[in-house]
Amino acid sequence: MSPVASPPRALEVRGLVKRYGSVTAVDGLDLEIFPGECFGLLGPNGAGKTTTIEICEGLTPPDAGEVTVLGRRWDREERALRERLGIALQETQLSDKLSVEETLELFRSFYSEPRSVDEVIDLVSLGEKRTARVVQLSGGQKQRLAVACALVGNPELLFLDEPTTGLDPQSRRQLWEMIEQFKATGRTVLLTTHYMDEAERLADRVAIVDHGKVIALGTPQQLIASLGAEHVVAFSLAHDASVSLETLRAVEGVRSARVDAGTYELAVTAVHHALPALLGTLERSGLALAALSTHSPTLEDVFVSLTGRALREG
Amino acid sequence: MTDVTHAPSRGMAASPPPAPRGWRDRSIVQLTLVRLREFFREPEAVFWTFGFPIVLAGGLAVAFRNKPAEAVPIGVVTGVAGSDRAVNSLKGTAGLVVDVLSLDSAERALRTGAIAVLVVPKGDGAVEYRFDKERAEARTARLIADQALQHGAGTVDAVKSTELTLTEPGSRYIDFFIPGLLGMNLMGSSVWSIAFGVVNARSKKLLKRLTATPMSRAEYLLSFVLARLMFLAFEMAAILGLGVFVLGVPIRGSFALVVGIALLASFAFSGIGLLVASRAKTVEAASGLANLVLFPMWIFSGVFFASTRFPDVIRPVIKALPLTATNDALRAVMLQGAGLGAVWSQLAILTVWLVVAFPLALRLFRWR
Ligand SMILES: Nc1ncnc2c1ncn2[C@@H]1O[C@H](COP(=O)(O)OP(=O)(O)OP(=O)(O)O)[C@@H](O)[C@H]1O
Ligand SMILES: [Mg+2]
Numbered sequence: 001m002s003p004v005a006s007p008p009r010a011l012e013v014r015g016l017v018k019r020y021g022s023v024t025a026v027d028g029l030d031l032e033i034f035p036g037e038c039f040g041l042l043g044p045n046g047a048g049k050t051t052t053i054e055i056c057e058g059l060t061p062p063d064a065g066e067v068t069v070l071g072r073r074w075d076r077e078e079r080a081l082r083e084r085l086g087i088a089l090q091e092t093q094l095s096d097k098l099s100v101e102e103t104l105e106l107f108r109s110f111y112s113e114p115r116s117v118d119e120v121i122d123l124v125s126l127g128e129k130r131t132a133r134v135v136q137l138s139g140g141q142k143q144r145l146a147v148a149c150a151l152v153g154n155p156e157l158l159f160l161d162e163p164t165t166g167l168d169p170q171s172r173r174q175l176w177e178m179i180e181q182f183k184a185t186g187r188t189v190l191l192t193t194h195y196m197d198e199a200e201r202l203a204d205r206v207a208i209v210d211h212g213k214v215i216a217l218g219t220p221q222q223l224i225a226s227l228g229a230e231h232v233v234a235f236s237l238a239h240d241a242s243v244s245l246e247t248l249r250a251v252e253g254v255r256s257a258r259v260d261a262g263t264y265e266l267a268v269t270a271v272h273h274a275l276p277a278l279l280g281t282l283e284r285s286g287l288a289l290a291a292l293s294t295h296s297p298t299l300e301d302v303f304v305s306l307t308g309r310a311l312r313e314g
Numbered sequence: 315m316t317d318v319t320h321a322p323s324r325g326m327a328a329s330p331p332p333a334p335r336g337w338r339d340r341s342i343v344q345l346t347l348v349r350l351r352e353f354f355r356e357p358e359a360v361f362w363t364f365g366f367p368i369v370l371a372g373g374l375a376v377a378f379r380n381k382p383a384e385a386v387p388i389g390v391v392t393g394v395a396g397s398d399r400a401v402n403s404l405k406g407t408a409g410l411v412v413d414v415l416s417l418d419s420a421e422r423a424l425r426t427g428a429i430a431v432l433v434v435p436k437g438d439g440a441v442e443y444r445f446d447k448e449r450a451e452a453r454t455a456r457l458i459a460d461q462a463l464q465h466g467a468g469t470v471d472a473v474k475s476t477e478l479t480l481t482e483p484g485s486r487y488i489d490f491f492i493p494g495l496l497g498m499n500l501m502g503s504s505v506w507s508i509a510f511g512v513v514n515a516r517s518k519k520l521l522k523r524l525t526a527t528p529m530s531r532a533e534y535l536l537s538f539v540l541a542r543l544m545f546l547a548f549e550m551a552a553i554l555g556l557g558v559f560v561l562g563v564p565i566r567g568s569f570a571l572v573v574g575i576a577l578l579a580s581f582a583f584s585g586i587g588l589l590v591a592s593r594a595k596t597v598e599a600a601s602g603l604a605n606l607v608l609f610p611m612w613i614f615s616g617v618f619f620a621s622t623r624f625p626d627v628i629r630p631v632i633k634a635l636p637l638t639a640t641n642d643a644l645r646a647v648m649l650q651g652a653g654l655g656a657v658w659s660q661l662a663i664l665t666v667w668l669v670v671a672f673p674l675a676l677r678l679f680r681w682r
Contacts, residue, residue: 057526059682082528089526093518097355098348109344110529153527 008071010035010157010188011056016065018051018212025051026062027212038179038189040203042196042299048212049192050090053161056190057087070157083112086155088146090162090192096135100126100145103134104152111153124148124178140171147178158182160191164198176202196299208303215306223302229255229267231294232301233275236263238288247285252277256305267297267305342533342540349541353507363503363545364552367495371553375488375561386455387411389420389429396435403466404433409458430455439467489564492557493644494617499549500576501583501611501637505604507545508538508587513600516591522682531681539584546580566651572644575657575664579640582664585671586636592678611637639663 013031017024026048033039041049054060056067058074058081067074072081094103101117108114121127124144129137137145143163150158160179164172179202183189193199199206200220208216208223216223237243240262248257248266253274255267268274271294282289337343353359385408390401392414404412413420413429423429424444430452431445441463445452515521524534550573557563565572590607594600614621614628615637624632632638643660646652654661 059522059526079528082526085526087523087526089519089523091519092523093520094523095348095352095515095520097352102348102351105339106344106348107527109339109341110527112528149523 008035009033009068010037010070011039011190012066012068013052013056014066016052016055016067017063018048018055018060019063025212026055029065029209029212029214031056031207031214033188033190035188036183036186037204038183038191038202040199040206041190041192041209042194042199042203042206042303043192043209044194044303047209049209050161051212052209053159053190053192054089057085057159058082083153084156086150086153086158088150088158088160088163090165092146094134094142094145094149097133099131099133100137100148101130103145104148107149108152113154114152115154117152120148120152123151123181125174138171140167140174143167143171144175144178147175151182156187158187158189158191160189162192162194164193164195172198196303199299206299208299208306210303210307216302220299223299224297227255227267227297227302227305229269229297229301231268231271231274232297233266233268233271233278233292233294234263235278235292236290237282238290241287243282243285243287247281248278251281254278258304265301265304267301341529342537345529345534345537346540346544349507349511349537350544352511353541353545359507362506363499363549367499367549367553368556371488371492371495371556371561374491385409385411386431386451386458387413387429388431388433388455388459389413389415389423390433391415391417391420391435393417394435395437396439396441399439399466400433400435400441400463403463404459407458407462410455410462431459433459433463488557488561489649490620490645491618492553492561492563493648494615494641496550496553496557496576497579497615497637497640497644498612498617499553500546500579500640502608503545503549504542504580504583505587505590505608507542508584509590509594509600509604510597511538512588512591513594513597516594516680516682517596519682525681535588535676535679538588539581542580542584543577546576550576563648565648567647567653571647571654571657575640575643575647575661578661578664578668579636582636582667582671585668585675588675589671589678592675593680611635614638616641634663636664636667 009032011031011033013029016026016029016031018026029048029052031039031052041052043049051060055062055065056069058067058069058078069081070084074081098106100121104117104120108117121130124147126141126144126148129141134142134145143166147160147163150160158179163179164175167175176198179189179191183202189202191202203220205217205219206223207214216226218226242259243264245257245259248254248264251266251274253268253270255269257264257266259265266274266278275294279289338347388404388410390397390404390412392401393416397414401412401414404410413423415423415429417434420429420432424432430449431443434442434444436442443456443459445456447453512521515524525531554565554572558565586607587604590600590603594603612618614624614632615635616622617637621629621632621638621641633642639660643652643657643664646657646660650656
């Protein structure tokens with residue numbers, strides 16, 4: 001492996017296609033993930049994130065395309081690959097009747113160079129729940145245990161499918177810290193999420209996936225910068241009144257405009273010029289504001305500007 | 315943006331060197347331990363496997379205990395010539411209770427089964443017996459009554475006879491039932507524990523999660539069979555312990571052969587359990603399928619009553635069922651003291667089930 005010509009890839013995916021009947025879940029998707037990188041797959045419900053990650057995990061056969069994981073192929077070296085991967089599926093219920101410790105001992109026994117159960121329990125802060133049955137754990141504790149099961153084999157590459165969905169903010173932050181610790185040891189993570197704050201915080205690079213295709217790729221900063229907007233202005237009008245998007249796009253400093261359920265969102269460059277201009281336009285049309293807010297653009301706004309839909313709409 | 319350093323060596327810098335791995339760290343040991351834990355932490359499963367057969371055997375032992383032969387009620391019509399003489403001859407006859415009735419009420423009593431036989435004196439010392447020929451105890455009562463009346467009229471026995479009655483362990487209902495109960499339990503617990511365990515894991519996506527590890531799939535399935543063998547020891551101890559030490563059921567043949575039959579049956583039923591579990595996606599579907607497989611055997615395979623009661627045409631089919639083979643073999647060894655030579659055909663049937671069910675189940679098996 002010459003470090004000059006092409007850097008080694010932890011994961012390489014080319015032209016991936018997966019169909020379920022008439023639904024094309026993954027539609028010609030390419031990915032390249034480098035060692036030591038935390039890569040985020042971001043997309044709404046049904047975008048094809050789980051299908052993609054499970055093909056990469058060797059759990060679902062693709063209809064077309066190639067997958068190379070840690071330089072190996074699933075069809076030839078499955079067993080050797082499994083030793084080096086840590087996997088947390090989107091939905092797995094671990095056995096209710098086992099304790100945290102027993103569950104980890106079981107998963108540990110499958111690997112040839114595992115980490116110790118104590119170490120992994122510490123890592124996910126489940127020390128207090130060590131002897132508790134899985135059935136007694138909270139949702140967040142179960143998620144952490146699922147991640148612990150992924151970590152106990154001492155993997156080089158970690159696949160996490162929506163690790164924080166349904167968790168309270170504190171549990172989410174705990175999981176983020178764990179993932180950051182793992183990353184800090186120079187290992188690779190592929191995670192899916194539909195929380196843009198999660199992707200912004202954890203991911204070195206993000207691919208936004210929609211309808212089974214990558215529609216944007218880059219660091220979170222690059223993607224946000226691609227909007228060409230410094231701020232996002234959101235407002236709604238009193239008395240259910242409406243204003244045409246054409247009118248709004250003509251306002252000074254507005255790069256794009258959309259409306260969703262009565263809420264208008266404008267991507268603007270210079271908010272100190274755009275805002276007075278907007279207010280003037282509305283006043284001349286005899287329209288009154290019901291609410292107005294501004295925020296710095298996020299990956300959500302990137303997604304919205306690319307698809308015209310919000311991430312959570314699916 | 316991208317960090318191109320090579321993946322670090324396995325084992326993080328801060329982590330201690332891997333602990334030496336003992337036998338408990340072997341995956342087959344862990345998998346089998348999980349099976350045992352899951353079982354013993356499910357009180358209902360423990361009850362249905364151990365408690366229920368004991369309760370059932372206890373109940374049946376009480377219900378079918380050998381009672382002294384019951385006296386059969388017979389009626390004599392009153393108010394006709396010869397009534398009194400007939401009543402006098404029949405009174406005090408062992409095995410009969412005599413009711414003296416008017417013709418009307420006697421006929422009603424006969425119809426409703428309150429009496430088994432009606433004696434109608436006909437004058438000149440003649441009598442007529444009215445009874446239902448289909449009722450065994452009516453036929454018996456008629457013979458007893460006839461003999462008593464003949465003796466009363468002066469007939470003398472041509473042959474002198476005496477009686478010696480006995481109750482031999484081995485011929486009671488409970489003796490018949492205990493081997494069948496053991497067979498039924500082996501079948502039920504093997505099929506259920508495997509079908510439920512596997513399908514539950516599949517429906518919770520746990521099976522999928524396990525296949526995402528380097529776990530050996532063969533070891534996973536083997537762990538169910540190994541756990542079965544451990545439960546088998548407990549089940550045999552519970553059922554045979556109750557049968558032999560409390561109810562006095564004999565084990566006339568070799569105990570090792572009884573264990574051998576139970577082992578082979580357990581393997582065969584495990585194969586059937588795996589077959590039931592091979593595709594089902596939900597526990598409901600699996601239990602429906604398991605019932606479909608188990609129910610005919612509960613009826614036909616001679617658990618509660620001898621399978622010889624079924625018509626001859628279907629008997630070859632019944633004999634080929636694994637539970638029939640198990641029960642027949644267990645009964646032959648326990649009750650008749652049969653040796654290996656006498657039960658080889660049943661063992662052959664079980665072996666065929668075993669070698670057909672396992673490979674077929676593995677072929678059909680879906681991991682998700
Ligand atoms: N086993 C399956 N059978 C049929 N269709 C499927 C199957 N799995 C996924 N799909 C379909 O493929 C598409 C992509 O699904 P996928 O689970 O990959 O989405 P996702 O991005 O993970 O969504 P979510 O955020 O809800 O988890 C969806 O339209 C889904 O209905
Ligand atoms: Mg998903």
